[in-house]
Amino acid sequence: MRMPEKRIRVLIAKPGLDGHDRGAKVIARALRDAGMEVIYTGLRQTPEMIASAAVQEDVDVIGLSILSGAHNTLCPQLMKLLHEKGMQDVTVLVGGIIPEADIPGLKQAGIAEIFLPGTSTQHIIDFIHKRVAQPR
Amino acid sequence: MNQPTDSKAKPPAVAGNSGKASSALTDWEKRILGPTLAKSPERQKEFTTTSLYPIRRLYTEADLDGWDPASDLSLPGEPPYTRGIHASMYRSRLWTMRQFAGFGTAEDTNQRFRYLLAHGQTGLSTAFDLPTLMGYDSDHPLSEGEVGKCGVAISSLDDMEVLFDQIPLIDVTTSMTINSPAAVVWAMYLAVAEKQGADWKRISGTLQNDILKEYIAQKEYIYPPEPSMRIVIDTFEFGMKQTPKFNVISISGYHIREAGSTAIQELAFTLRDGMEYVEWALRRGLKVDEFAPQLSFFFNAHNDFFEEIAKYRAARRIWYKAMTERYKAQNPRSWALRFHTQTAGCSLTAQQPMNNVVRTAIQALAGVLGGTQSLHTNSLDEAWALPTEFAATIALRTQQIIAHETGVTNTVDPLGGSYFVEALTNEVEQAAWDYVRRIDAMGGMVAAIENGYPQREIAEASYRYQMAVDKKEKIIVGVNDYVTAEKPLEILQIDESVAHRQAARLNKLRADRSSAEVERRLNALRRAAEGSENLMPFIYDAVKAYATLGEVCEAMRTVFGAYEEVAIT
Secondary structure, eight states, rough: OOSSOOOEEEEOOOOOOOOOHHHHHHHHHHHHHHHHHHEEEOBBOOOOHHHHHHHHOOOEEEEEOOSSSSSHHHHHHHHHHHHTTTTTEEEEEEEEEOOGGHHHHHHHOOEEEEEETOOOOOHHHHHHHHTTOOOO | HHHHHHHHOOOOSSSOOOOHHHHHHHIIIIIIIIIHHHOOOOOOSBBOTTTTBBSSSOOOOGGGGGOIIIIIOOOSSSOOOTOOSSSSSSHHHHEEEEEEEOOOOOEEEHHHHHHHHTTTOOOEHHHHHHOTTTTTTTTTGGGGGTTTTTTTTSSSHHHHHHHHTOOOOOSSOOEEETTTTTTHHHHHHHHHHHTTOOTTTTOOOOEEOOOIIIIIIOOOOSHOOOOHHHHHHHHHHHHHHHTTEEEEEEOHHHHHHHTTTHHHHHHHHHHHHHHHHHHHHHTTTHHHHHHGGGEEEEEEEEHHHHHHHHHHHHHHHHHHHHHISOOOOOOOOHOOOOOEEOOOOOOOOSSSSSSSHHHHHHHHHHHTTTTEEEEEEOOOOTTTTOOOOOHHHHHHHHHHHHHHTOOOOOSSSSTTTHHHHHHHHHHHHHHHHHHHHHHHHHSSHHHHTTHHHHHHHHHHHEEEEEEHHHHTTOOOTTTTTTTHHHOOOOOOOOTHHHHHHHHHHHHHHHHHSHHHHHHHHHHHHHHHHHHOOOOHHHHHHHHHHHHHHHHHHHHHHHHHOOOOOOOOO
């Protein structure tokens, strides 16, 4: 298998108070196994902490795992902070329990894609490869 | 298998039992099976459970070599309780139908509670929101966006009084799913009981209060393990004196399983957690038979029907052996493992959600055939949101159909003696003991958690399962096969007005109460936390003066510090 010169860098984050990290861990490992560089923030990160980590780690993609229903509060906060930090080009993805009615609003706030329960890890890997065709 | 902790797993190959049976089997394999397989080969090379545990083609008495029905199976209500903890089981009394509910404000949830009781539910079970579970008041900055979302927001005794308004705590048993702040919420509950004039000696219910599985799986912890364990043992000590009918803990495998463990890991880690609590209580100087009857358990009911049933049966046998052999308990009430079951939330699909009614029914049936004492059935919409009233009603009706229409309650342990069920029970038990011994060798569960051992085992199992699903080695109907286009489901929405209402209530509370008295009682709690006294009376005093949940938890946080895990991916 040919490795790209620069690996895609992904920050996996769990914002909010929820501790259910099964999805975050599975996706972190699947992306790593797919050849990406994955940084996992650990639990209970504020949008401010996630934005700072994204800058510091110079990531191409941020993957947020949210199951608690707090997405409509947390996602717009993070997007605003990323803008302020000049990180508007980073691809932000959300995985978790997200009612369908909330999806248009999240996309409008700048979330690139929302992955619902039942999504295969390969589907997410393919999406990232397509979206970040040329690693920065 | 008379030597319990020494019992051997059955070898997967046919072992030499009585010569007659084994030669009949060999003959059948040659004469009947061989030609059948030649004509219609098996669909898969390997058949495994949801936990990827291998299952053999056929189970016969050869799989029960060395198994002694008198001692390994026995009779219902008798050690080792394989067939159930009551002699007549559901012929005398059905399980408690206890639907987990909570959302919005205390007022919203009080209405749902009263609705469920009016529809034949027989016990209450409270879901708290994430700020409450983490010990923050609804108006704390970190609570933003989370108030009332995953459960009910409870910030003070004032909220608790509204939650149980017009619900007589002397008659209704209540389960409270809360862990790190469990002592605080329990103190509020006891204060409501006192106000209602309900005798503490007679009230009953269950406090989840299982901090170990939080470090292992669900991750809603506040303090480091040592002080957290101290608070748990404080509640044991308080409970055995003040509330003898209350289950002071519900040692939970549910969340371990939801985090992606196998059935065997769920069983092993949960039972080893139970042993850890017993050992800490004994070190405190409590007598095993004084507190053990108030310990209860909580397991998951996942899709793989027989694996789940074997798990419950093995759990009772392991606990009996642990209590009698390891801890020398004398009281039969210390020996019998009583448990609650909840169907597997993680098995429910966002796709074709009506199918979840079927999954839940089958999972619930496994819980019943496994001899559960109480049951929660999940609602069909849980991969989307908290349940609507419509979905919650179907979930409750599912239990009522099992209880009254299927006939499975007519006889005790209908699967007892099945070659497959008994062999699987033996194997699952043996595999769990292997884990228990490994954790013993690490110095116990707290040490194992600090090493990240159970966390790693679970992450590994969860990844293996996800890969099996991604490769379609495991089929999930509507997800990776039989996929169809569908319309969105109508779901329960919780808006931010809940947070605003809570903030207003808290402002009023802080203005109306005596701040000096609150401060005095919080100081007393802080001093007690620095020493070694039982903290329950101090917590009770503080909440009675309307100190908020956040204030009480913060008082202890200043003494105990906050825990941060080393994240494992």
